[in-house]
Each structure stands twice: as C-alpha cells, then as structure tokens.
Amino acid sequence: MAVLLLIDDDKEVLEINRKYLTGEGFTVHITNNPRSGITMAQNLKPDCILLDVMMPEMDGYRVCSEIRMFSAAPIIFLTGKSSEDDKINGLITGGDDYIVKPYSLRELKVRIDAVLRRTRMNIASTDTNVLTFRDLTIDKLAHKAFYKGNDLGLANREYEVLLYMACHPNQDITFEELGNALFGFYSDADRRSVMVNVSRLRKKLAIDINLENLIETVWSKGYRFVAR
Numbered sequence: 001m002a003v004l005l006l007i008d009d010d011k012e013v014l015e016i017n018r019k020y021l022t023g024e025g026f027t028v029h030i031t032n033n034p035r036s037g038i039t040m041a042q043n044l045k046p047d048c049i050l051l052d053v054m055m056p057e058m059d060g061y062r063v064c065s066e067i068r069m070f071s072a073a074p075i076i077f078l079t080g081k082s083s084e085d086d087k088i089n090g091l092i093t094g095g096d097d098y099i100v101k102p103y104s105l106r107e108l109k110v111r112i113d114a115v116l117r118r119t120r121m122n123i124a125s126t127d128t129n130v131l132t133f134r135d136l137t138i139d140k141l142a143h144k145a146f147y148k149g150n151d152l153g154l155a156n157r158e159y160e161v162l163l164y165m166a167c168h169p170n171q172d173i174t175f176e177e178l179g180n181a182l183f184g185f186y187s188d189a190d191r192r193s194v195m196v197n198v199s200r201l202r203k204k205l206a207i208d209i210n211l212e213n214l215i216e217t218v219w220s221k222g223y224r225f226v227a228r
Helices: 011-023 034-044 060-067 084-092 105-123 156-166 175-183 188-205
Strands: 003-007 027-031 048-052 075-079 097-100 130-133 136-139 144-147 172-174 215-218 222-225
Touching: 003 011, 003 034, 011 027, 011 105, 027 034, 034 048, 034 060, 048 060, 048 105, 060 075, 060 084, 075 084, 075 105, 084 097, 084 188, 097 105, 105 175, 130 156, 136 156, 144 156, 156 175, 156 188, 156 222, 172 175, 175 188, 175 222, 188 215
Parallel strands: 003 027, 003 048, 048 075, 075 097
Antiparallel strands: 130 136, 136 144, 172 222, 215 222
C-alpha cells in the first residue's frame, strides 16, 4: 500500500489522520517538525505528502519548495488558509492539491487516492514511453521533459499539463477537460488553478521561440497544443 508522510505542527490532527489513514490501509509516517519533515521526505521517499501551511520556523510553502528540490511526490496542502491567493501560492510552490480545514476524513482519502491514481497513470508505460515534438522530448517513464537534451526541470503539475496536451495535439482542450485531468474533478472555481499551472509551464517553455508557440490560448475555452 502507498506510503504517506504527514507534516503538521498540530499533534492531535496528526494522530487523528494517522489513525484513520492507517485503518484505510496506508503506511503512515508523521512529524510535527517541518525540518524533520523535509529529512523524512528525502529518506522515506513517500508516495504522497500531506502538508500543513501555518507552522513555526518554516511555513508549508517553504517546506514544499525545499521538498520539490529532490522529490516529485504529490503534495496535498491541509490548511485553514482559504483565500484564492493562498491556494495559488500553494500551486506555485509545487503543491498538487489544497484542502481547507475543516475537512472530512473521507474526502481526505478520496483526494489522496486521486493524486496517487494520476501519478500511477503518468508513469505507466503505454504504447510509447517517449513523445517527441520538434526538439522537445517527453519521457513518460522518467516523468521528465527535455529540450535539445536538456532537462526542463518541470514540477509535477507542469509535467502533467504538458503530457496531457501532448497526448491531444492540435485539439481544443477545455479548462474543464484539463482540470479533470489534473485534479480528478472540476468546478468553475478551478479555472484559475488550471490557468496558473499552464502559465507556470509556459514560463519554463519560454527558453526558445519554438517552445513558446507550442501552447496556444483558445479564447474563453481553453488551450491548443500545436504540433506541426
């Protein structure tokens, strides 16, 4: 079963989540120290990380950024901070999902299952493990994208956006379609999150004019991956 790492300064919340998720079959490791959490993430190589935002010494956004330097494991923020800016900041720093407290334990498990399912789908071997467009190479097994042999350094969400678009070339991809592919669900409120992830990817592709033009905006509808 999947290995989870829970990082939260609230010991009571940690124990409640640990007990429930262990009962659901997960192997669960916990810590209430953010720096210890970074070390545990590096040593344990968990399949998914649940991360609080408001913690002493280091907030969850900084912890997420440091973990992203060595791990692509999906990260779910669990926090009482519910503003749009907070959610966007979570995505920008490398988070994969954002759950606002209070939340139900059933919803928590569903969200964990969703990010794990997407991760498994992304690394699974299909008809071909490598997609190539111009000098851009997408390696499904390595979960990386390369341009002229150089790693683009895409975060997990950025890679997922690129892979989904590359698998649907020269087609209009709606915000809803892309949102469902990224998050496993979609509501109108998720459009901003989709746009943020696409914007982050575009910045990584801006190193060359040939890459800049790969993703076109389809006004009021979504995007198109142009594979000429």
